[in-house]
Amino acid sequence: VDHHLKLTSAHLSSGENGHQCMPETRRPDRTSSFSSKEFSESDPLFHNEFYGTALASGTISEIHGQEMPSESVRALVIQILFPFLLAGFGTVLAGMLLDVVQHWDVFRNVTEIFILVPPLLGLKGNLEMTLASRLSTAVNVGRINSSSEKWKLIIGNLALKQVQATVLGFLAALVTSALGWILEEELIVNHVALLCCCSVVTAFTASLLQGIVMVGVIVGSKKVGVNPDNIATPIAASLGDIITLGLLAVISQVFFYCMEPYPYITYLVCVVFLCLTPMWVILSFRHPESQKLLFSSWEPVITAVVISSLGGLILDRAITDPKLEGVVLYSPVINGVGGNLVSIQASRIATYLHFHCPLGELPDDAKGCYCPCRSFCTTGPNGRSAQVLLTLAIPGHLVFIYTIYLIQGNPDPPTAVFIFFYLAAAFTQVFLLLGIVDVMVHCLWKCGRDPDSFSIPYLTALGDLLGTGFLTLCFLLMSLVT
Secondary structure (H helix, E strand, C coil): CHHHHHHHHHHHHCCCCCCCCCCCCCCCCCCCCHHHCCCCCCCCCCCCCCHHHHHHCCCCHHHCCCCCCCCCHHHHHHHHHHHHHHHHHHHHHHHHHHHHHCCCHHHHHCCCHHHHHHHHHCHHHHHHHHHHHHHHHHHHCCCCCCHHHHHHHHHHHHHHHHHHHHHHHHHHHHHHHHHHHHHHCCCCHHHHHHHHHHHHHHHHHHHHHHHHHHHHHHHHHHHHCCCHHHHHHHHHHHHHHHHHHHHHHHHHHHHHHHHCCCCCHHHHHHHHHHHCHHHHHHHHCCCHHHHHHHHHCHHHHHHHHHHHHHHHHHHHHHHCCHHHCCHHHHHHHHHHHHHHHHHHHHHHHHHHHHHHCCCCCCCHHHCCCCCCCHHHHCCCHHHHHHHHHHHHHHHHHHHHHHHHHHHHCCCCCCCHHHHHHHHHHHHHHHHHHHHHHHHHHHHHHHCCCCHHHHHHHHHHHHHHHHHHHHHHHHHHHHHHHC
């Protein structure tokens, strides 16, 4: 080992390019557990002998071409399983909550609010999961060089997230109002003001709470030696659905009751939250990365809001059809699970690319024509994780279906026909998403766009649209069979 380290130091000190291959010598054993040593925020989580010098200089390009430490399937499953189940139970609670609040006065009188639900729940993919993926990669590859650098990165990213939450919440309400106007051919100004106020306040509050928790989870996982790529995005999802939906229901109900005696209150609150935006813009300039993203990250999140709104349109139509009664209960579950699994894969592929090649170039194993089965047939780390994630989809959904049955206390268990069609819909959604993520992340990387910031909004929005669409088709087919 000492001889090998001396050779490595000699290559680096002599000014040789970091992309060149290392000499063919025996590599030291890297199979020891992550938790066998103490980590500080300035160390890379995936640490080996070759990374120390490169990361100390603050450059990522010098580690390209190095081999990532192997991660066994057992370790991968153990690290993913608990956060995945936790996130799934969060979506189960969100679905049951939506099934209850759909009978509240505000949901019955302002039906456009159902169109608003998927875009607001999708903000966890647009904002929370993107933040988790971005900070996880920063921690894994050792970009955080000091305590002051760490806090500048955290504060800048949190402030950026608040800017995006405020703007996207307002935009989601406007898109919802426009779709409702098209469907109902009627536009009630007070309802538009109510939607804008509730959407902005909900998005802002949920984003702030979840952002603080995410920072704690990522820094804490680093300290105990757990890969944050495997746990950060599912935990963000588990908190995102239930917190966002709970806040939306309570806030909208309160403002609905205040709207008649004090019609100006919704306008005033919305304006106050929008006026806070310049302060968050200033704070986001504390770190160069968040400053850059402030100008370049709007395209994916705005596109994602529009895509999720189309899923909300399907949900709004399903409310009025007796044959589609279960769509409200199960849509947060199928959408959330698909988004959670594909976000893990996106974060892992992004970290892999950061280790192996500079932005704009693809590793050798990703070049050539794309085969749809490549995501599941390769033996590399990304292929193994895709296989594990796809395998978790079916048993995970079975657990969540029976959890809903037990909590609700229904006298009749789910029928075999329902389970078959539901699992077929869920498996198809996850299979398509895991195939899409492989293409999307590599295409974004080749185009010079960091997939940590651009891929997850698109993927979770597609998950919402595919999940709601397949679930609706599932209940339609059930009505034909039974």
